[in-house]
Amino acid sequence: MKFCSECAHPVSSQVPPDDNRVRFVCNNCGAIHYQNPKMVIGSIPVWERDGELRILLCKRAIEPQYGYWTLPAVFMENDETTGDAACRETLEEAGARIELHELFSLLNVPHVHQVHLFYRATLRDLDYAAGAESLEVGLFSETEIPWDEIAFPAVDITLRAFFADIKRVRQEGSQFRLHTQDVLKPMRSR
Amino acid sequence: MKFCSECAHPVSSQVPPDDNRVRFVCNNCGAIHYQNPKMVIGSIPVWERDGELRILLCKRAIEPQYGYWTLPAVFMENDETTGDAACRETLEEAGARIELHELFSLLNVPHVHQVHLFYRATLRDLDYAAGAESLEVGLFSETEIPWDEIAFPAVDITLRAFFADIKRVRQEGSQFRLHTQDVLKPMRSR
Numbered sequence: 300m301k302f303c304s305e306c307a308h309p310v311s312s313q314v315p316p317d318d319n320r321v322r323f324v325c326n327n328c329g330a331i332h333y334q335n336p337k338m339v340i341g342s343i344p345v346w347e348r349d350g351e352l353r354i355l356l357c358k359r360a361i362e363p364q365y366g367y368w369t370l371p372a373v374f375m376e377n378d379e380t381t382g383d384a385a386c387r388e389t390l391e392e393a394g395a396r397i398e399l400h401e402l403f404s405l406l407n408v409p410h411v412h413q414v415h416l417f418y419r420a421t422l423r424d425l426d427y428a429a430g431a432e433s434l435e436v437g438l439f440s441e442t443e444i445p446w447d448e449i450a451f452p453a454v455d456i457t458l459r460a461f462f463a464d465i466k467r468v469r470q471e472g473s474q475f476r477l478h479t480q481d482v483l484k485p486m487r488s489r
Numbered sequence: 490m491k492f493c494s495e496c497a498h499p500v501s502s503q504v505p506p507d508d509n510r511v512r513f514v515c516n517n518c519g520a521i522h523y524q525n526p527k528m529v530i531g532s533i534p535v536w537e538r539d540g541e542l543r544i545l546l547c548k549r550a551i552e553p554q555y556g557y558w559t560l561p562a563v564f565m566e567n568d569e570t571t572g573d574a575a576c577r578e579t580l581e582e583a584g585a586r587i588e589l590h591e592l593f594s595l596l597n598v599p600h601v602h603q604v605h606l607f608y609r610a611t612l613r614d615l616d617y618a619a620g621a622e623s624l625e626v627g628l629f630s631e632t633e634i635p636w637d638e639i640a641f642p643a644v645d646i647t648l649r650a651f652f653a654d655i656k657r658v659r660q661e662g663s664q665f666r667l668h669t670q671d672v673l674k675p676m677r678s679r
Contacts, residue, residue, distance in 0.1 A: 301496075302493065302496070302497035303492065304491060304492050304500075306492070307498075333564070335528065336528060336567055337525045338526060338604060374525055376525065377602040380599055380671050382669075382671075401667065405592060407570035407571055409568050431507065477667055
């Protein structure tokens with residue numbers, strides 16, 4: 300940020316009165332321009348038939364991590380809820396309609412100023428198709444997932460936790476639980 | 490937003506190419522200025538002795554809702570995690586040190602572009618004191634809580650869900666569960 304979005308004068312980095320953090324402050328009108336983490340909201344779309352469980356993944360047609368695989372996920376927009384965002388992006392990125400279930404994972408990614416949330420979901424049908432942000436979309440069982448080609452740590456953590464949980468839930472008849480983890484470094488540099 | 494924060498030229502509201510939402514777009518350099526929801530992170534600080542459970546509340550010394558009671562909560566900052574934010578604000582607003590437990594509630598508040606998260610927590614000691622943003626700080630049992638003077642719907646919902654849950658947890662030996670709700674209108678206008 301170089302200029303004030305309210306009066307177009309230059310901003311400088313300084314600690315405002317009654318604050319303890321460096322902010323962008325306008326040298327003319329005094330406006331303080333706070334910057335806060337963004338939320339990335341995704342779904343874990345499941346299709347299960349005859350005891351085989353598969354998850355819908357998207358191959359990214361955009362940077363970052365072009366060509367790597369991800370769960371459908373997007374920056375949350377104003378005027379929507381976290382659930383709205385999960386359903387919207389699953390439709391936009393994978394052309395898929397889902398029934399949304401409860402929150403499954405919360406991943407803090409402080410080095411990129413993001414918090415990722417993933418919801419469990421059930422695919423309503425198999426009428427899915429790659430959207431503009433995806434090269435292709437497909438269903439994968441645990442062994443079929445391209446584990447070495449996952450785009451983001453938050454997606455890798457969520458998928459691994461999901462498959463561990465589903466085994467526990469089936470064996471013990473217990474509930475899914477919320478997984479919380481802090482991701483402190485990128486998965487790969489390109 | 491009136492001016493581009495990168496080049497100081499006026500922005501206009503328009504739908505950028507390959508997008509479907511109105512954004513602030515710079516008429517000079519073409520920069521797109523996205524605006525996204527902010528996260529508000531809080532704690533539910535509990536003190537329990539001799540079977541009596543009380544919760545730490547803060548009386549607000551700042552607008553909005555000056556003079557009304559809230560759980561310690563704050564806008565999450567860049568470079569911190571949700572857990573960091575909950576502990577930081579409980580210390581700043583109530584002078585209290587906590588042991589943080591799991592996420593208890595997630596409240597979407599789309600009309601103000603916010604998502605509120607509250608974590609269960611245990612007070613480490615009774616050495617608390619009002620910070621700069623609080624008029625006073627106090628411990629309240631369920632019947633002592635000033636229910637008509639709670640600052641925000643997300644706090645009211647979280648407190649009521651917490652007391653309902655604690656009864657269930659004690660009676661059934663079950664676990665706390667995550668409460669998710671969408672808050673669609675303000676608690677009060679002033």
